[in-house]
Amino acid sequence: MVYDAFVLLSFGGPEKPDDVMPFLRNVVRGRGVPDERLAEVYEHYMHFGGVSPINQQCRDLLAAVGTEFAAHGIGLPSYWGNRNWQPMLADTVAQMRDDGVEHALGFATSAYGGYSSCKQYWEDIAAAREHVGPKAPRISKLRQFHDHxxxxxxxxxxxxxxxxxxxxxxxxxxxxxxxxxxxxxxxxxxxxxxxxxxxxxxxxxxxxxxxxxxxxxxxxxxxxxxxxxxxxxxxxxxxxxxxxxxxxxxxxxxxxxxxxxxxxxxxxxxxxxxxxxxxxxxxxxxxxxAASPGVHPRFVTMVRELVEERLGDQPHTTLGTLPTWDVCPANCCPPAKRPGAAA
Missing domain, CATH: 3.40.50.1400 (Rossmann fold)
Incomplete structure (x- = not known):
């Protein structure tokens, strides 16, 4: 399989106070979250000036991964698209199409399986490609890495x-x-x-x-x-x-x-x-x-190793015993049924 780009897939977050409520409404759309809860979370963001650190963390990770790729001869241009806030994944996929990308590897900032942590990223990719239409590049999501x-x-x-x-x-x-x-x-x-x-x-x-x-x-x-x-x-x-x-x-x-x-x-x-x-x-x-990995050198190296796994240049590295795979079954990790939904 030939891949010609790398794309970081993440959740997204507001970067100024006016972004906060539109961002939160994107996050909870269709989930029945009461306005009182949104108001409460809004105040959490305002406690930090209406800015989430997650977008800057993505920029830092993407920069570190780019340096790691260059040091190991991986010549994939890098992109970044979010689920809930700019840069939105559909806009990123459109840019990739315009740049001539045909098949990218996607790294999601979530280590685990499950609906929101994994399958929803597959849905995000499908929705973004549908939005872009003809010639939208394929994106193959890299595997879960909970035990890497x-x-x-x-x-x-x-x-x-x-x-x-x-x-x-x-x-x-x-x-x-x-x-x-x-x-x-x-x-x-x-x-x-x-x-x-x-x-x-x-x-x-x-x-x-x-x-x-x-x-x-x-x-x-x-x-x-x-x-x-x-x-x-x-x-x-x-x-x-x-x-x-x-x-x-x-x-x-x-x-x-x-x-x-x-x-x-x-x-x-x-x-x-x-x-x-x-x-x-x-x-x-x-x-x-305790801190999370962020741009810890070993975590950045892991991203490169996951790419090399898919390219066939690196063995499948795990510490645990649970199976992982590159492509999840179509009926894997269904979302929770909403109140009133038919059984």
């Missing part, structure tokens, strides 16, 4: 660094909480023929990271950033409820590691560095937040 050393090792390094900031005399009563974006419980149950890629892979990543970071410290996988109608159950426990439970059990210190994410975007900063940190302070818990 280039993802696991930066998280493990960050957990070790965070543990190093806490009181070593309280090591026996210290715990690690790995967090990921919560999803509707119905989506987790409605996993499709390949099983529950999202929760299974997260559990494996947590195990792999902890084994390399601090196998003498107990850990849990918990959830953050719940959204959606309040009557619909989502995966629990929420990180703040979990901190309450840990304090009741006599835990004195906690490291929070956002293994569900590749960079410190706004949900990580708000939910963990503000809300969870404040909860820990109220409970008297020592608190340290």
């Amino acid at each position: 050393p280039g993802f696991v090792e930066p998280h493990a390094e960050a957990v070790r660094a965070a543990l190093g900031t806490l009181d070593p005399a309280r090591r026996a009563t210290t715990r690690v909480a790995f967090t990921a974006h919560s999803i509707p419980a119905g989506m987790a149950r409605n996993a499709g023929p390949t099983g529950n890629r999202y929760t299974d892979q997260l559990a494996e990543t947590a195990r792999l990271v902890q084994a390399r970071a601090a196998d003498d410290v107990e850990y849990d996988l918990v959830w953050q950033s719940r959204s959606g109608p309040p009557q619909i159950p989502w995966l629990e426990p929420d990180i703040n409820d979990h901190l309450e439970a840990l304090a009741e059990k006599g835990v004195t210190d906690v490291v929070v590691s956002p293994i569900g994410f590749v960079s410190d975007h706004l949900e990580v900063i708000w939910d963990l560095d503000n809300e969870a940190k404040d909860t820990a302070a109220r409970l008297g818990l020592g608190f340290a937040r």
